[in-house]
Amino acid sequence: MVQITDFAVESWMDAYETKCKYNIAETCCASISIDQLRGLSEDKNREIFDTSKVLNYGAIRGSEQLRNNLARLYSAKVSNPLSPDLILTTPGAIQANYLTAYALVGPGDHVICHYPTYQSLYEVPKQLGADVSLWKAAPSNNWIPSIDDLTALIQPNTKLIIINNPNNPTGAVLPKSFLQQLIDIASAKNITILSDEVYRPLFHSISPIDKDFPPSLLSMGYANVIVTGSMSKAYSLAGIRIGWIASRSASLIEAIASARHYTTISVSHFDEAIAAYALHPSTVHNLLARNVQLAKTNLALLEKFVIKNEDEVEWVKPVAGTTAFIKVSREGRPVDAVDFCKKLLEKTGVLFVPGSEAFGSEWKGYVRVGFVNQTSVVKEGLDEASRFVRRSLEDVALAE
Template identity: 45%
Template sequence: MVKIELFEVDHWILSQSSDIKHNLAHSYCLPKSLSDVQQQAGSSETGTDVFSPVLSKALDYGPMKGSEALRSKISHLYSSESSSSFSTEKIITTPGASLANFVVLFALVGPGDHVIVQYPTYQQLYAVPASIGADVSLWKSSQEENWKLDMEELEKLIRPNTKMIIINNPQNPTGAIISKQTLEQIVQTARKHSITVFSDEVYRPLFHTVSPVDPEYPPPILSMGYDNTIATSSLSKAYSLAGLRIGWIASHNPKVIDLCVNVRSYALITASQVDEHLASFVLGPPVRQLIEGNQTLTKENLNIVQSFIDKNRSICEWARPEGGPIGFIRFVRSGRPVDDVILCTQLLEKKGLLLVPGRKCFGDGINFSGYVRLGFGGDTEDLIGGLGALQSFLDHDFREIPVYPGAADKY
């Protein structure tokens, strides 16, 4: 029987879902309606017109790899950031990025394989390979180094049976980004050892510190000139449309695509034709305004959180996020990390504020004590309200939160 770890972040949010007044546990940008998307695109059309092409369409199974229209829009996203065109044959769709990740890992990794995973990161990216018999090495980073990756450490982790290097760019939960130079070094190392590079890019292109004209702007992994690269993404995070269950897998390697199509067939056969049609609309003319709006929102909200941290710098700190709508904040007392699980539990009970404890949800119960993940991609007034509740707790109740006795020195 295959056994897989409890998915801690989802379990935490589900188990703490009562009496929430302020939800800053989310990891996506402010959800949009289709009408919102049209308005951002400057359209005066009603939302009904978006549905018109599918109202009379027989809802049979869709194409096995996904609709041609949607895959064409996705291919344009990659072609626009590359020196060459990107064929639709290199793309398959899935209901969200989580399933895309699962399909990739199930299709390409197995017993006897070794994978290296950027850490901290989304639990799925290391728990799934471990559950199917692979050996997993964590490529660790720390706040003290601004969550930057050490290339010498990567070389030390590589074994003769290393099958895959897994990265998350921008990174969940820290908001750190992997620069173009570091991506080039990762690809160079992978090419030397014939290792596949798999990049979860669900938060692209939501960057706060760089723009496409900057030399270190992180390109998609597929534009790095190495065929053994895989990218996954979706509309859930940077595009504000988690309710459209659409994600995708993309790779230059046709064998990778074929293997993923086979696993995908076991899991779902095809994606929803309705969702794919709506996703195709979103990735058309509205997409630029949608991303620009979310970049503006997250940058403004990021500054609000930074002001909060500056005000409370004796008890909380972070490496300022460079991308995505999330940050990883460490709470300390007398320089020692507090028990983040107790902190988050008390915040919900006393203030109705939901946050995500780092040690429990990203540190296997050991690492990242004192850290909490905070989402700042939502409504600005909601963020201000949540930070107000947090400030009240810090002023009146924080002294009751114990220091975590088993805190790892590095984290």
């Protein structure tokens, strides 16, 4: 029997997200309805899906319209356009990441994973029998790991390096110059890189004209790269469960496509049609503009919360994505994050995620905040959290 470690962050959300008043743990940009999506489109008469279409399995590897729209986005500002044939759709990015590991690693392989990050990125390779090393980042370096540490972690059997850019839970980005160093190291040893880019392109605190603005790893010239993405985070459509896998390597795509037959066959017609509509040129720019502005507005509220509680709260301000990793202390000592989050929820209805529970026991006192929900929810929730810190922090246990 496969040994499955509890998926801590999802277990926490499963237990509490329907019981809170202020969900500031959610990692999606505030979700929208189909009617709201249509309202963002510049072409209100364009059909979202054809209800006369026969509901067979459809296009096995993903609808032509959706893969064309994705290929267009990945081909922007690059000299070598990406073929739609090098894209596979999946039921969410979590399936995309699982399939990549399932197709590429197993017993006898070594995997290096950027950390802290979403737990499945390193736990699934372990479950498949691979040896996994964590490539650890620290707040002292703005949550950017060391290239020297990566070099030291590489073994003769290293098969895959996994990064998450922008990062969950920290909101940090790995800059372009750093990504180039990563590619130089991986290409010299023919190591495949998986880049989980589900929070791309939600860049709220770094400009595309910045010389170190991080492009998709897919556009940096190394063929042995796989990127995964999703409609859930930056595109506000978690309910349609659409993700994807893209690579410039036909052999990698074919290996994953072969594995995908065992788990997926095809993805829902309706879900793919909604995703294609959202990513169409008449819609996608307004949708992203809405979400980037929402992120900027709400990040300003979160920064006020940190400043107001500066004796108890510290952070590295996030650059992209929807999450921040915040450390809560009392009299200079980190609190027990689980006790903090449970008592905060009980007394105020505010939901955070305890970092020491969901992202590694070493993150004592850390909580993950998802700040790109509806602005009213974030503002009211943070006001309640401030009152809790001022009035009830003495009741919270300290980390051991």
